[in-house]
Amino acid sequence: MIVDIELIEDWIEALESGDFEQEREQLHGGNRHFCCLGVGALVEGFSPRDMVYMEVASDLNGSVLGDMLRELVANPPNNNSEGQLAILNDEWGLTFDQIAYILRRELLAPLKKALREAA
Numbered sequence: 001m002i003v004d005i006e007l008i009e010d011w012i013e014a015l016e017s018g019d020f021e022q023e024r025e026q027l028h029g030g031n032r033h034f035c036c037l038g039v040g041a042l043v044e045g046f047s048p049r050d051m052v053y054m055e056v057a058s059d060l061n062g063s064v065l066g067d068m069l070r071e072l073v074a075n076p077p078n079n080n081s082e083g084q085l086a087i088l089n090d091e092w093g094l095t096f097d098q099i100a101y102i103l104r105r106e107l108l109a110p111l112k113k114a115l116r117e118a119a
Contacts, residue, residue: 004030005108005111008108011103012100012108013074014039014040014067015036015096015099015101015103016096016097016099019032020032020039022032022034022035022036022087022089022095022096023035023038024093026038028048034051035100037086037089038051038091043065044065072103075084085099085103101105
């Protein structure tokens with residue numbers, strides 16, 4: 001899996017920014033309405049127009065974020081359902097701040113630790 005630490009950090013920051021209204025069951029719902037995955041796609045450089053026909057993270061073909069998201073949805077961190085971001089956003093109704101916290105704890109921190117240990 002390709003990992004872009006800066007992209008993950010920017011995604012977390014965007015989720016916590018308060019700049020977006022939370023959407024459910026679609027990446028982009030108009031204006032500033034995005035699901036947590038849609039915010040990540042926007043951070044990577046996809047335009048809202050790109051997201052109109054996208055339904056799930058797997059539609060982010062050919063992108064670093066798409067590869068990371070497919071891996072997260074298929075193999076959540078620590079092998080638990082917390083890592084399944086679409087479920088957290090759509091079914092559990094977690095806020096962007098709560099999802100950002102999980103991304104920071106379950107994805108970013110372990111990746112940074114692994115990089116430090118590998119250095």
